[in-house]
Amino acid sequence: MxxxxxxxxxxxxxxxxxxxxxxxxxxxxxxxxxxxxxxxxxxxxxxxxxxxxxxxxxxxxxxxxxxxxxxxxxxxxxxxxxxxxxxxxxxxxxxxxxxxxxxxxxxxxxxxxxxxxxxxxxxxxxxxxxxxxxxxxxxxxxxxxxxxxxxxxxxxxxxxxxxxxxxxxxxxxxxxxxxxxxxxxxxxxxxxxxxxxxxxxxxxxxxxxxxSNTTFDPKYKPKFNNYTTQEINNKHLKKFLDVNRYSLALMCKLHDYNNEFSEYKNAIDLTNLKWRHRIFLQSPKWFLKMLLDLKSLKKEKVYYKALNRK
Structure with a gap:
């Protein structure tokens, strides 16, 4: 049993x-x-x-x-x-x-x-x-x-x-x-x-x-520094970490954590990202906010920002 x-x-x-x-x-x-x-x-x-x-x-x-x-x-x-x-x-x-x-x-x-x-x-x-x-x-x-x-x-x-x-x-x-x-x-x-x-x-x-919808300070988020050795010889781990770094990099850009944005971005092998994600990394903050506002109209989960705030 x-x-x-x-x-x-x-x-x-x-x-x-x-x-x-x-x-x-x-x-x-x-x-x-x-x-x-x-x-x-x-x-x-x-x-x-x-x-x-x-x-x-x-x-x-x-x-x-x-x-x-x-x-x-x-x-x-x-x-x-x-x-x-x-x-x-x-x-x-x-x-x-x-x-x-x-x-x-x-x-x-x-x-x-x-x-x-x-x-x-x-x-x-x-x-x-x-x-x-x-x-x-x-x-x-x-x-x-x-x-x-x-x-x-x-x-x-x-x-x-x-x-x-x-x-x-x-x-x-x-x-x-x-x-x-x-x-x-x-x-x-x-x-x-x-x-x-x-x-x-x-x-x-x-x-x-x-x-996850209200905490945007990167000091409270994972840095992934504990896995830099393992990711060298594990391509699937490296890609997983880079995709998560990308997500956190966008969060930092949207909330003006510029140093942390650079830290996450510089750790990414850009070949692990889709072409549109590489473009988003280089996009200005106003453009990213516009995309998120459009996505939030679907009333589904949206990362990087709190929904329904007045």
Whole structure:
């Protein structure tokens, strides 16, 4: 029997948290514990957690230290071999755990498992685009090779891993406030392949006020300096890092962090970027803002700027 420790990091998620927890309790697979780490929420999140009477739910309170510290604490407090991560505002479809357990049983020698997700907005659900094109398949694949221009194979609500991988990856980097997941995925990709279910089993709920949509100071973002040695002989890692450097370079340009823009840009091998991305790197700020404003009309996730601000 496979038992799973579900680690949920919670910080001011009162508008979403009840349905997130319910999506776990309504799973067709029921062999789990829930560890909800309340990261110093100042809203009603803690009372919402206390409103659940399921004995499998444990609530741990800490002063606000960030998602990395919350996840690290939840993993340390877990009692089962397999760890499932879930953000306090996302949703699992009822068969998520059952299908993930099937993949674990099918590939018992692997350590990292993930599924496809869909982004959900107020008025629509949009499945994300992956490099793996065959839907309804389960494959063992390389993380970097399949997460470059398409959506990341791993997200903080669609991954289950053996707790023992921490011996190789190390813990979440608590010095990274926004983008800590990317850093952790890199450490996973350097050490483990991913068993990927190319079927939507998770709904990521877009939240204008999440850290990724409100934190633009590069000092809180990954620098990727820890991986300069590994990227020399790993072309897929190098391309993955360069695409992420490109994204952060644009963020820096849009928010007038000129020195950091140059730092990210100079580390990029431009041949790893698409032609339009090379043009965007050279484009003036006003042009980039115009493109983002046009894209935001679709009312979907837009990087580098906060949406719906007045």
């Amino acid at each position: 496979i038992n799973i420790s579900i680690v949920i990091s919670v910080y001011n998620k009162e508008d979403y948290l009840k349905s997130t927890i319910e999506s776990v309790l309504n799973q067709t697979y029921q062999n789990f514990e829930i560890i909800a780490v309340n990261d110093g929420s100042s809203d009603n999140s803690l009372n919402i957690l206390k409103g659940f009477s399921d004995s499998r739910l444990r609530i741990i309170n800490q002063t606000n230290q960030g998602a990395s510290a919350a996840r690290n604490l939840g993993i340390k407090e877990s009692k089962y071999e397999y760890i499932a991560l879930l953000d306090g505002d996302d949703l699992w479809l009822p068969n998520y755990l059952a299908e993930m357990v099937t993949s674990i049983q099918t590939f018992p020698n692997e350590a990292v498992f993930a599924s496809a997700i869909a982004n959900t907005y107020d008025d629509k659900i949009v499945p994300v685009s992956y490099a793996v094109k065959n839907t309804n398949t389960i494959k063992i694949i390389d993380y970097f090779k399949n997460s470059t221009y398409n959506y990341s194979l791993l997200t903080s609500s669609s991954i289950i891993f053996k707790k023992e991988i921490i011996k190789k990856t190390g813990w979440y980097d608590t010095s990274i406030v926004s983008g800590q997941d990317v850093d952790f995925w890199i450490k996973i990709g350097l050490n483990f392949p991913v068993v990927f279910i190319n079927r939507v089993l998770v709904h990521y709920r877009f939240n204008d006020y999440s850290l």
